[in-house]
Amino acid sequence: MTVEIALRRARVRYGPLEALHGLDLPVPAATVTVLLGRNGAGRTTVLRALAGTVPLAAGRVVWGGRDVTGLPAHVRARRGLCFVPDLRAVYGTLTVAENLDLAAPGRRDEALAAYPELGPLLAHRAATLSGGERRMLALVRAVLAAAPPGAPARVVLVDEPSLGLARAVASRTYGLLAALTGPPAHAAVVLAEQRVPPGLPAGSVAYGLSRGSLVSGDETGHGTRHTG
Template structure:
């Protein structure tokens, strides 16, 4: 019998007031996968991640981690269960240092030696953060702040890492470097990654599988290469026109 998915969304509905943002979406993420969620602005991608992390309360359906319902569990407790998010816009604490921001990411942990070991590993992934560890985070460049946001989430030692638009506002070379680091994190630690990203080409090159959302619904899903080859995806997200 195949193992149950690590993360499952089953007919998930989310509302903002009377406006329904997610219309009963279902998706699965298996242990060790990188799964990307693609779609235009307003498709419901960030809403999906915020529901998984506990920042939004679903109006229907179920979120399961390891086969167990998670939607009634507060956001800070979901971090303890192994769900951590690097949010859209980075949301770092600008008046705290790099070191202090990383420390906040480990708020659920008590083992100081292991926390220091994780921080050393993150400095290895992002050497510029070590150089700037005593610098105020608000003085970092956009790319450095994105590295810090990912590093802060990794300080929780998550099983599922939620990344919301990590390429937003970054130069292409920096996007490439950050995506290479995401692949390295996945391959060396086995951490599962759910990636929301408007840079569809980069996301599909990185991911194992993907889902395409439109106005709160999943309209396509499949292996990343199959989505890359799909004429609808090419036309809408990859800048290619389907041949008549």
């Protein structure tokens, strides 16, 4: 198993509160990794630490065998890391069309093929969309960023991808994200969820988190084996 990106003995503090307690977390290349846990377990903080949007109090972030702990978030993004947070993941003052064109110029048709629900909303400002509509817009921007042409994202981090989505749309979303691990993208995809999503590809990895520590982990057989 080739590790694409990893946390090494990572500690993150928010004021006096330590959110991650010396966490070691390898993220395999070309694989879906699921971070499981309740709210407050540390899932979002793991994603932020990998993305560089929160600093480490101790430990390292290693990406492609290199220590990138000191690299700011925008530099990691330029090097191929795409982060979709649970909130504020779109540009609210821009229209849906402008959000899509900013993420992937000339590829609007691909975006609408993935989420046709966005078609009637192209002229609407993102701030006026429902939570589920904003989620679709944020997710499709990430999917396009991770898929060629151009330099595809090597790491895609998504915080609660199904948030606000109808069941059918959530299922389609998991399929789109899982497809990024195969050719031609071969991305390492990390999802923060409260339960293992259905339909993950064979070889996907699930880790349980509780209060900032890793409590369990195993490979999911065809997406059906849960982390205990």
